[in-house]
Amino acid sequence: GEDVEQSLFLSVREGDSSVINCTYTDSSSTYLYWYKQEPGAGLQLLTYIFSNMDMKQDQRLTVLLNKKDKHLSLRIADTQTGDSAIYFCAFSSSGGSYIPTFGRGTSLIVHP
Amino acid sequence: DAGVIQSPRHEVTEMGQEVTLRCKPISGHDYLFWYRQTMMRGLELLIYFNNNVPIDDSGMPEDRFSAKMPNASFSTLKIQPSEPRDSAVYFCASSNEVARGYGYTFGSGTRLTVV
Numbered sequence: 699g700e701d702v703e704q705s706l707f708l709s710v711r712e713g714d715s716s717v718i719n720c721t722y723t724d725s726s727s728t729y730l731y732w733y734k735q736e737p738g739a740g741l742q743l744l745t746y747i748f749s750n751m752d753m754k755q756d757q758r759l760t761v762l763l764n765k766k767d768k769h770l771s772l773r774i775a776d777t778q779t780g781d782s783a784i785y786f787c788a789f790s791s792s793g794g795s796y797i798p799t800f801g802r803g804t805s806l807i808v809h810p
Numbered sequence: 811d812a813g814v815i816q817s818p819r820h821e822v823t824e825m826g827q828e829v830t831l832r833c834k835p836i837s838g839h840d841y842l843f844w845y846r847q848t849m850m851r852g853l854e855l856l857i858y859f860n861n862n863v864p865i866d867d868s869g870m871p872e873d874r875f876s877a878k879m880p881n882a883s884f885s886t887l888k889i890q891p892s893e894p895r896d897s898a899v900y901f902c903a904s905s906n907e908v909a910r911g912y913g914y915t916f917g918s919g920t921r922l923t924v925v
Contacts, residue, residue, distance in 0.1 A: 746912055
């Protein structure tokens with residue numbers, strides 16, 4: 699299997715919460731990231747979490763980390779049409795010189 | 811700060827032609843990365859540099875691909891000869907020693923189409 703797995707698509711209604719899930723294989727991961735890619739643009743770092751944290755909240759974004767299950771999730775509260783994009787999960791560790799390993803991305807579609 | 815600047819934004823070329831993609835990293839960033847994004851393979855790391863020196867080029871798919879970083883503010887990725895299967899979006903990203911654990915800054919990418 700791949701090092702980072704994400705579902706390919708998620709469709710939500712505007713105003714609802716979105717939860718994008720990710721599983722990873724490297725138990726030595728130090729940093730875990732969520733990147734956002736809007737159409738025609740590069741990846742933009744949304745948020746990151748250290749492996750010694752369980753949760754991080756930043757305005758509408760909540761990141762949850764379950765190290766035991768190697769599961770990372772991104773919750774977007776009050777999802778807006780402007781949140782429609784591809785969301786990439788990634789992890790890095792000192793053993794890999796902090797080079798992130800990316801998932802394939804989850805396309806979030808927000809409809810009215 | 812203008813961010814990571816890539817050129818051209820779009821490139822259409824005929825099979826067999828040489829293609830050169832360009833990248834200007836953020837000033838002060840001493841790590842530079844080249845990625846390729848396709849539907850089939852997702853985001854692949856091709857090569858990265860530290861202080862202008864190539865550190866890991868194991869992701870470069872074939873000898874047709876080469877990358878250089880002649881100075882701290884400029885890098886090129888060259889494909890010669892190009893083939894239709896090289897069609898993809900190529901991203902450049904940069905970081906520095908302190909920030910690289912906290913994520914990279916990506917350019918807007920070059921969409922390459924080889925016909």
